Amino acid sequence: MIKRRHPISLFAKSAVRLFGGEAGAGLLLIAVALAALVLANSPWAAAYHDLFHNALPWTPVARLTNLHLWINDALMAAFFFVVGLEIKREVLDGELSQPAQRRLPVLAAVMGMAVPALVFLWVTRNVPALARGWAIPAATDIAFAVGVIALLGKGLPPALRLFLLTVAIVDDLGAVAIIALAYSAGLDTMWLAAAGAVLASLAALNRFGVKHGLPYALGAIALWFCVLHSGVHAAVAGVLAAMTVPLALDRQGESLLLRMEHVLAPVSAYFVVPVFGLANAGVAIPLALPQGPALALPMGIALGLLVGKTVGIFGAVFLAERSGFAPRPAGASWLQVAGLSALCGIGFTMSLFIAQLAFxxxxxxxxxxxxxxxxxxxxxxxxxxxVLRLAPRRV
Known part of the structure; x- marks a missing residue:
């Protein structure tokens, strides 16, 4: 008897075969970003804008009146659900599960978020209204960074790529915390209470050993709906719901969390994130640079990503090794660490997402x-x- 495969699983496997794993996801995102820029600066710019921002003839959720809102507030919740699954797996049974393993990535991620924020605040210090954007340059886009590393081919120390992935995981967790704490407004206590009840129900499913995915999926949708109306950004619901999915093995020796991540991660990488990029990366490029106060915002973000990320992450690794707190990635030269630190300045997905929330x-x-x-x-x-291309491949 031939076992039928779920359509989502078939899509995920086809995408992986077509594009080649994480590297392909990054390269696809680069292509989508370029396409969005071309569309936004072409004769089809008005049609491109109308596609995402014109009101829909009908919507099942009154707060989501256009395609852009559905992508940013609903589809991206699925992205954050996958992020939550990955964070939980890494913290409980991965590269962040041991104190010695997580020392350097946590320190690097914290400094890699703090220094860009400080750079942004310094550049925009004369325009107080821009202070809300402090978190925009604090994020790293793992898909883009891995895509760039893929272009380099083999030869980089495996520990260097692993360091990038673990820093990005901690970075994602920090970004979610920032979204929840810094960009929530007009909180509705009734909807928050409802969200709390749904979250408690999901936790109870885990506590009582429920290993079937459907109850968690339905609960995650209910939690998203409650959080959407609560004043907290709905993306937070994705991470919270993921934290309730059990990692422990069932009687068949399988993990529900790992099954969900295996199926949903390619869908997120090859569909959710590219759609988000297409909807948000399209910006009309001005013929001349902005002048005066108008230049402060883009300059603060660009310098935060380029200078802040590089200084923050490289500085963290340098201080950690010199102080004996933690060694740098095995087999990596200081020049390679510098190149990787610069790559972490690719903000894109999360930075664009936070920009929408900031203003x-x-x-x-x-x-x-x-x-x-x-x-x-x-x-x-x-x-x-x-830098990584020119750096010697052996220490």
Whole structure:
């Protein structure tokens, strides 16, 4: 008897075969970002904008009135659900499960978020209204960074790539915390209480040993709906729901969390994130650079990503090794650490996402922020690639 495969699983396997794993996801995202930029600066710019921002003729959720909102507030919740699954796996049974293993990635991620924020605040210090954007350059886009590393081919120390992945995981956790704490407004206690009840129900499923995926999926949707109306950004619901999925093995020797991650990770990488990139990376490039205060926002973001990330992460590794707190990645030269630190300045997905949250009532500021994200990410990617390409492959 031939076992039928779930359509989502078939899509995931086909995507992996077509594009080649994580590297392919990064390369696909690069292509989508370029396509969005071309569309936004072409004769089809108005149609591109209308596709995502015009009101839908009908919507099942009143708060989500256009395609752009559905992508940012609903589809991205699925992305954060996958992020949550990955974080839980790594913390409980992965590279972040042992104190000695997580020392350097945690320190590097914290400094890699703090220093870009400080750079941004310093550059924009004369325009107080821009302070809400402090977190925009604090994020790293793992798909883009891995895609750039894929272009380098073999030869980099495996520990260097592992370091990038673990830093990105901690970075994602920090970004979720920032979204929950810094970009929540107008909290509705009734909806928060409902969200708490749903979350408690999901935790109870785990506690009583439920290993079937459907109850968790339905609970995650209910939690998303409650959080969407609570004033906390709905993306947080994805991570919270993922934390309730059991990692322990069932009677068949399988883990529900690992099964979910195996099926959903390619869907997130090859569908959710590219769709988000297509909807958000399109920005009209001005013929001349902004002047005066208008330059502060894109400049602060670009320098935060390019300079802040490089200084923060490289500085963390340097201080950790010199102080004996933790060694640098095995087999990596200081030049390779510098190149990887620069690659972490590719913000893209999370930076664009936070930009929407930082200035929800100011479309012009969001567009300026996009310019900074794209410019900083492009320069960080090019410089990181060049440094890693020129660095000797053996210490």
């Amino acid at each position: 929800p009532a100011s479309p012009d500021l969001v567009e300026e922020a996009k310019l900074g994200v794209l410019a900083g990410s492009l320069l960080a990617g090019l410089i990181g690639y060049a």
